[in-house]
Amino acid sequence: IAATASAWLFPAATLAQGVAAASPWSSQKYGPMRLIAGTATPPGAASPKLYAGVQIKLDPGWKTYWRQPGDSGVPPNLDWAGSTNLASARVLFPAPIRLQDGGLTMLGYKGEVVLPVEVRPTDPSKPVELQLAAEYGVCKDICIPAEAKLSLILPPQAGAGEGALIGAALQHVPQPAGAGLPVIRTLKHEMSGLAPRLVLDATFPKGSDGADAFIEIEGGELAPLPTVTDHKGNDVRF
DSSP, X not given: OBOXXXXXXXXXXXXXXXXXXXXXXXXXXXXXXXXXXXXXXXXXXXXXXXXXXXXXXXXXXXXXXXXXXXXXXXXXXXXXXXXXXXXXXXXXXXXXXXXXXXXXXXXXXXXXXXXXXXXXXXXXXXXXXXXXXXXXXXESSSEEEEEEEEEEEEOSSOOOBTHHHHHHHHTTSOOOSOTTSOEEEEEEEEOOXXXXXXXXXXXXXXXXTTOBOOOEETTTEEOOXXXXXXXXXXXXXX
């Protein structure tokens, strides 16, 4: 369950003395990409940790896609195979918005988006050299396949770098249920009638205008996009 996604932009910064906190932008028209890095405190955590981030800057009117694109579109494919001293890179996706086009509904982002990346080094005492080969789609009236090859070094003792930018994105990554977050009250199936359906009742925090829900099935598939059938105060039925 998620609320409307936002976009963020902060000034450039350095990660540590003499080490850049961001790669150069790719040369892709309409939606260039770069790698960023910095320390940020995730929601619910007591102390900051090191993150990388995949930042995409879209021209006005252009869009790119969430990990589940919806009725159409190309989800991002992020390959870290060329990296060194990297045990794992877990990409986190901020909540998407619905994008309507010709009767189709896609899920994705406009403006700018940062995908935070949880970086786990093989040897924490040594730098991590990230090598990213990315494939993603950018669309307006037409869709253009985009590619980027980016690199960035993350030292073991990193400074704040682009942590403010990454931290803002982390606030929009869906979290397990907790205080101040949406709560699923019931999820049930109705088998009567000609069209069986799932019914989801949820309570959203105050001020969650534009609240939405997406259901991912175990194994990585997206269930049909739900529609709001009832909305009373903070309680929403899909």
